Amino acid sequence: MATTSIPPLLFPSAALRRKNNDSSRLRCRIRVKAMATERLEIKIEKNPTETRLAEVGVRSWPKWGCPPSKFPWEYTSKETCYLLEGKVKVFPDGHGDEFVEIGPGDLVEFPKGMKCTWDVTVAVDKHYKFE
Structure with a gap:
């Protein structure tokens, strides 16, 4: 029977295994930075970290x-x-039936001068700041 060698990048090395030599479980930690997206002039950062929330002073x-x-x-x-609870569809004027949906864990920025319609489908509880 022929054997196939597995490239090192596809097979975890012993260096990736837990320090207690338990080779049956691998542990890795991936840090994902919350990314802000912008749609219809509304910026949304999904699930920012507590560190990020503290940086902007949300609480x-x-x-x-x-x-x-x-x-x-x-x-x-x-x-x-910053939405703690709720669900909202925001329909910016001039964009027809297009909307942006926001919900719990969203850090959202609305620009000065925006006119829109808020359609609150689930009761909202949020922290807010005007500049």
Whole structure:
């Protein structure tokens, strides 16, 4: 029977195994940086770390909440908010039926001057800051 050698990059080396020589389990830690995306002029950072939230001071911002509802809104200054609970579809004016959906764990930035409609489908609880 012929044997096939497995390239080193595809087979974990002993150096990757746990220090207690338990070769049946591998441990690796991957750090994933939360990435901000922008869509329809709204910037969203999904699930930022507690370190990131502390950097921007989220926990010291005031809170706001509302039940499921639909209403127009205009941002007279830039708003950054962090959703603790809820689900919202934001329909920016001038973009037809296109919307951005935000939910728990989203750090969101709305630009000054944006006009939109908020469609709150699940009651919202958020921290917010206007600049």
